[in-house]
Amino acid sequence: MSGRAAGARIRVVLVEDESAQRSQLMSILQVQGDIVIADCSSTAAEAIELVATTRPDVVVLDLHLRDGQSQRAIEQIMARTPTPILILSTQLPDRHAASAVEALVAGALEARQRPPRWTPAEGAELRRTVRQISKVQVIRHPRGSHVPGQPRGTAARVGQQPVVAIAASTGGPSALVTLLGGLAGLEAPVLVVQHLDPGFTAGLVEWMSRVSALPVEIAGHQQVARPGRVYFAPGERHLHYAAGGRLELVESPATTHRPSADELFRSVARTAGSAAIGVQLTGMGDDGAQGLLAIHQSGGATLAQDEASSTVFGMPKAAVGVGAVTELVRIDKMADAVQRAVREVTRA
Structure with a gap:
């Protein structure tokens, strides 16, 4: 869970196996000073351990790592060290979109298309998304406590199509x-x-x-x-x-x-x-x-x-x-x- 104090910088772990993209994303995210790259990883296995030790505020993860383990990274991070995860993909809106939705089901909070070339507007939108999800208190699994429901006060009319x-x-x-x-x-x-x-x-x-x-x-x-x-x-x-x-x-x-x-x-x-x-x-x-x-x-x-x-x-x-x-x-x-x-x- 995020425990970031108000006004503190947003610490990001970046999971990206292409060095050029990694460098570009680091520059885009850190340009205004309120977001800082705490560490980087190029594999899913390394990312899982890195998040556990670094405890970042946000994970930005390439959906299509060359090791093919992006989904596993999401599942393991959310099971071991629940952290807001933003996934990026260059392969939308084609057949890989289903994989992106799988990532959201696995626990990622947001998914965004990674453009071939980052424009200033797209970079600003990426930073806005990181700031937004950094505020989210994520959970490991739904907790079991039940809030008793209140009885409905107005009876439904019988015979209508619900x-x-x-x-x-x-x-x-x-x-x-x-x-x-x-x-x-x-x-x-x-x-x-x-x-x-x-x-x-x-x-x-x-x-x-x-x-x-x-x-x-x-x-x-x-x-x-x-x-x-x-x-x-x-x-x-x-x-x-x-x-x-x-x-x-x-x-x-x-x-x-x-x-x-x-x-x-x-x-x-x-x-x-x-x-x-x-x-x-x-x-x-x-x-x-x-x-x-x-x-x-x-x-x-x-x-x-x-x-x-x-x-x-x-x-x-x-x-x-x-x-x-x-x-x-x-x-x-x-x-x-x-x-x-x-x-x-x-x-x-």
């Missing part, structure tokens, strides 16, 4: 693996917003299709959402749920995140009312809080991942803060909670 809307950001892929794997037989469409670089969306969906109990696809404009299927919002488009169960993909409004959790939740509240089930998973920031409140106010069920099992409790905490959450659930129990909420809508 719809499940899920939002996640940092730590979301891992949480989604657990949640989607437990939704077998669900009699509702599932709509998902995951904050992720657009280049990784196809890889995320490919990965989730292998672990989900339900079929998974990228949502299409004017597509009718069918019960028992999972629809992911594509990059750079908001996902809305409209009358007749149709999905709409729109570019406006201009929000910090596109797709936006708030946009999805608000549309589900408008269209499904008390048949809506909103789920706020782990993530940084407050996207989704107001939208989840709209579902709550419409009489729908609102669930949020508890702090103990969240990689980052920011989004769930923001939703709790505005009074949007009726039940806090640890991630290994979330699928059961969603199944239960859907049954309450559909029961005779």
Whole structure:
């Protein structure tokens, strides 16, 4: 876990086996003085040991090390010395995007495309990402404590078509693996917003299709959402749920995140009312809080991942803060909670 004092420099372990890239990244990261390279490694095995002894604030790791052990490095670092990890890849958005999503599931916090040539703007964005994830308190494994859920106060209307809307950001892929794997037989469409670089969306969906109990696809404009299927919002488009169960993909409004959790939740509240089930998973920031409140106010069920099992409790905490959450659930129990909420809508 990061224990960096306010104002202290961000110490980075850089894992890169190409000397030219290593030198360039060192210059880019250290140019403003608030980020310092604590040490460098060119192999996964060395990186695992180096992180354990150096205890950096952030690990920046090449996803495609020549030794082929990048994924193992992530898994071992998160098991032995949990540290915020940023992965870089030159091979996006091609078939290697799935490997990037695997890295996020293994515990990496963020994945970014490494450009052929670093521009000043791209260097600034890299530093911004390092600063952002250095603030994240990462965990080794979800802890087992359970926060008892509060009873839902508004009964769902019987006989309506339920719809499940899920939002996640940092730590979301891992949480989604657990949640989607437990939704077998669900009699509702599932709509998902995951904050992720657009280049990784196809890889995320490919990965989730292998672990989900339900079929998974990228949502299409004017597509009718069918019960028992999972629809992911594509990059750079908001996902809305409209009358007749149709999905709409729109570019406006201009929000910090596109797709936006708030946009999805608000549309589900408008269209499904008390048949809506909103789920706020782990993530940084407050996207989704107001939208989840709209579902709550419409009489729908609102669930949020508890702090103990969240990689980052920011989004769930923001939703709790505005009074949007009726039940806090640890991630290994979330699928059961969603199944239960859907049954309450559909029961005779």
